[in-house]
Amino acid sequence: xxxxxxxxxxxxxxxxxxxxxxxxxxxxxxxxxxxxxxxxxxxxxxxxxxxxxxxxxxxxxxxxxxxxxxxxxxxxxxxxxxxxxxxxxxxxxxxxxxxxxxxxxxxxxxxxxxxxxxxxxxxxxxxxxxxxxxxxxxxxxxxxxxxxxxxx
Amino acid sequence: xxxxxxxxxxxxxxxxxxxxxxxxxxxxxxxxxxxxxxxxxxxxxxxxxxxxxxxxxxxxxxxxxxxxxxxxxxxxxxxxxxxxxxxxxxxxxxxxxxxxxxxxxxxxxxxxxxxxxxxxxxxxxxxxxxxxxxxxxxxxxxxxxxxxxxxx
DNA sequence: TATATATGAAAGTCAAAGATAGTCAAAATC
DNA sequence: GATTTTGACTATCTTTGACTTTCATATATA
Numbered sequence: 324x325x326x327x328x329x330x331x332x333x334x335x336x337x338x339x340x341x342x343x344x345x346x347x348x349x350x351x352x353x354x355x356x357x358x359x360x361x362x363x364x365x366x367x368x369x370x371x372x373x374x375x376x377x378x379x380x381x382x383x384x385x386x387x388x389x390x391x392x393x394x395x396x397x398x399x400x401x402x403x404x405x406x407x408x409x410x411x412x413x414x415x416x417x418x419x420x421x422x423x424x425x426x427x428x429x430x431x432x433x434x435x436x437x438x439x440x441x442x443x444x445x446x447x448x449x450x451x452x453x454x455x456x457x458x459x460x461x462x463x464x465x466x467x468x469x470x471x472x473x474x475x
Numbered sequence: 476x477x478x479x480x481x482x483x484x485x486x487x488x489x490x491x492x493x494x495x496x497x498x499x500x501x502x503x504x505x506x507x508x509x510x511x512x513x514x515x516x517x518x519x520x521x522x523x524x525x526x527x528x529x530x531x532x533x534x535x536x537x538x539x540x541x542x543x544x545x546x547x548x549x550x551x552x553x554x555x556x557x558x559x560x561x562x563x564x565x566x567x568x569x570x571x572x573x574x575x576x577x578x579x580x581x582x583x584x585x586x587x588x589x590x591x592x593x594x595x596x597x598x599x600x601x602x603x604x605x606x607x608x609x610x611x612x613x614x615x616x617x618x619x620x621x622x623x624x625x626x627x
Numbered sequence: 628t629a630t631a632t633a634t635g636a637a638a639g640t641c642a643a644a645g646a647t648a649g650t651c652a653a654a655a656t657c
Numbered sequence: 658g659a660t661t662t663t664g665a666c667t668a669t670c671t672t673t674g675a676c677t678t679t680c681a682t683a684t685a686t687a
Contacts, residue, residue: 370670385681386682418669
């Protein structure tokens with residue numbers, strides 16, 4: 324069965340596209356539209372519209388409250404990559420690595436094929452043999468080294 | 476009696492044929508269809524749908540989770556890559572990896588940027604922390620997984 | 628009038644319950 | 658002896674709901 328969260332995510336992304344990068348939604352309204360509990364909207368926003376993925380979220384409670392989601396602009400791909408690389412920690416899980424990579428592809432900072440290469444090089448499929456703290460450290464190192472190579 | 480794993484393997488392959496190279500299955504569903512334990516599906520995938528055999532596997536847990544299996548394109552320019560991948564050993568030094576990669580770029584099987592990514596991911600700069608002989612094993616694994624990803 | 632308080636309308640938090648898939652090693656089979 | 662089958666245990670992701678916080682406005686009070 325399709326995940327409700329994915330459907331809501333797509334819906335919101337489409338809204339953002341149609342409105343040139345910024346939307347304002349009402350949590351309860353959206354929840355009742357999708358017949359889910361309001362907190363699921365929070366879940367979708369917390370997991371899918373994060374800073375890492377290039378979104379900026381603000382909200383206000385009380386009467387007339389709302390949630391505003393803004394898609395961050397990427398003008399200079401090189402700068403963007405450099406910025407991400409330097410803000411990246413020394414350890415990274417497969418999950419976060421994938422989020423970063425998908426984002427690069429979304430923003431057309433790298434091609435889809437390059438995205439596949441990055442994912443292939445950082446997946447647990449190949450790093451699984453390494454024990455747990457080391458694995459994420461090496462993954463971060465591989466990811467950063469690859470991204471840096473693209474800046475040359 | 477025929478081996479259950481072989482039957483499941485055939486079943487999955489047929490599915491892949493019918494769907495143009497990519498399928499998404501649910502582990503529990505498939506297991507209950509074949510009246511086997513779920514982990515047997517993992518066994519089949521781990522032993523039969525490997526990189527060496529030209530498959531690319533991803534998965535996701537949790538509600539609405541799934542396992543996605545892609546069959547790599549064995550025709551076309553990939554043929555050469557595929558051949559190399561399956562003939563490559565389980566362990567490879569940095570120098571040998573570089574020779575391979577340079578050849579791929581020379582023969583225009585991959586782009587220069589892709590070559591840079593491959594080198595960045597397999598260099599001792601990032602894998603140096605891993606002791607010999609594990610280092611060369613992981614390098615081979617990364618290299619093969621990356622090349623396979625390009626065939627998808 | 629100016630300020631304090633009450634009320635209702637949002638959104639936020641967090642943890643439990645549910646739904647999948649992964650791992651690993653013992654047991655069974657070939 | 659190697660491969661396959663099984664199952665107990667683990668990890669990860671999603672859904673749900675009870676409870677909390679914040680804000681705007683209406684109402685009461687000094």
